[in-house]
Amino acid sequence: MLKKGLFYFLIGLALLVVAACSGGDSESGDAAESSGDTNDSGETISIQAAHVVSTETTQHEAFLEFKDLVEERSDGRIEVEIYPDGQLGGEREMIESTQAGNIQMSSPSVGVLANFSSALEVFDFPFIFKDTETAHEVLDGEFGQELLTGLEENGFVGLSYGELxxxxxxxxxxxxxxxxxxxxxxxxxxxxxxxxxxxxxxxxxxxxxxxxxxxxxxxxxxxxxxxxxxxxxxxxxxxxxxxxxxxxxxxxxPEVYIMNQDFFNGLSEEDQEIIQSSIDDTVTHLRELNSERKDELITMLEDExxxxxxxxxxxxxxxxxxxxxxxxxxxxxxxxxxxxxxxxxxxxxxxxxxxx
Known part of the structure; x- marks a missing residue:
């Protein structure tokens, strides 16, 4: 009888220990979930970014610049994986994947994105801008930013305008x-x-x-x-x-750098700022690349x-x-x-x- 009683006592003690441990885990898990701060855990944040053009383009070079800036400014906590050349589908599929959260980021042309946000259809009219400088001023100004903000209705965060x-x-x-x-x-x-x-x-x-x-x-x-x-x-x-x-x-x-809204909103303010500042610097870099390479492109095309x-x-x-x-x-x-x-x-x- 003594052995049997000791057996049940040990079983009960073990159950109390397990319950106490699981209760502690649940409490810490709830706290982590409610904080919404992925930085505290030290876990790596992964951004899958897609575009449809070749790796030889300035658009792809811009994504490489974005990757370098984000990973440097986050001390490697945020990693960017780039899928070029339509690897994840055409522009429509790429936009749908971003909207659904299957990937986190993409850069569709404004014409195709207008199928998801009709306000962008105004850019589909010909001969709007007299020169590149005017286009940049309008996109960077109040009107262009208003259209980016409107993308939130469709599940996107409009980060900035790229440049095809x-x-x-x-x-x-x-x-x-x-x-x-x-x-x-x-x-x-x-x-x-x-x-x-x-x-x-x-x-x-x-x-x-x-x-x-x-x-x-x-x-x-x-x-x-x-x-x-x-x-x-x-x-x-x-x-x-x-x-x-x-x-x-x-x-x-223009193309538009878009990010899944739920993903972006789930980031800390610090990480949101890293992403936004990195894309802003990337756009500046892209515009400089395109300006420098226009004459070079014409020469290469003529040579071929x-x-x-x-x-x-x-x-x-x-x-x-x-x-x-x-x-x-x-x-x-x-x-x-x-x-x-x-x-x-x-x-x-x-x-x-x-x-x-």
Missing amino acids: GWRHLSNNQGEVVTPEDAEGVKLRTMEVPMHIAYWESVGLNPTPLAFTEVFNGLQQGVVDGVENTLGLIYTGKFHEVSKYITMTEHIYD GAEFRELSEEEKQVWVDSAIPFYEEYADEVDKEKLIKLLEAAGNETYLDAIE
Whole structure:
């Protein structure tokens, strides 16, 4: 009997010890959860960041800069994993993955992101900005920041505007100087309704294709040309099958650095500041890279067989005027108030007169 009693006593004592330990674990776990501060635990925070362009582009170099800055400023607590070249899907899939929290960050073009935040559709109109400096001023100013804040309604934090640059027209049919020269050309566009509508309005045959399908589309005759930035024309090798490039500068194409809202809001204020300051410095670096490499890109493209057509002021004005009927017809298809604010910020009287 004595042995049996001792046995039950030891079992009971063991249960009390286990209960006490588990209770302590639960209390500390609740405290850690309520603090929301991942820094206290010393655990590494991982950011998966995706984009769709080549590792040879300045956009990818910018992501490498962001990675270096974040990891240095966080003393390695925050790690950034970069997935370039559409490894995680096209732009739409990349945005959806960011929205769902499957990845933490991406940098879609503003045209595709507008499918998720309609306020951004105003950037899909052609010939808004007279030059790069004006574009930067508008994006960095009150209007551009207002649109970034609006992304919160869709589950994103808009960190800043990156830069794909100016879009130009290239084709494999021959030199193009006026819109009439390009009538009937099957032109690859992004899946952006306003881009498609504009090119239709000036007589082309726009054909949406995912970026990863463009080269094969040109090679196989699905399309006759593309409208894109010089950097993406070069790294995508589009000039090999679409060598006539007209410097239309019809759209200044920003990309947007977006982050999953729940992820960002779950970070400490210190880490949020590290991410924001790092992306701000990254954008400055990216713009400098693009400015430095424009002439270099033109030279490399020409060396590989591309034929450029610069437009005089008078020739460029023909393109600008060609878009007036488009503005008159489609201004009411977007948030017209925001479109007017954008044109005012850009100092664009031509299209303001057309739609007001």
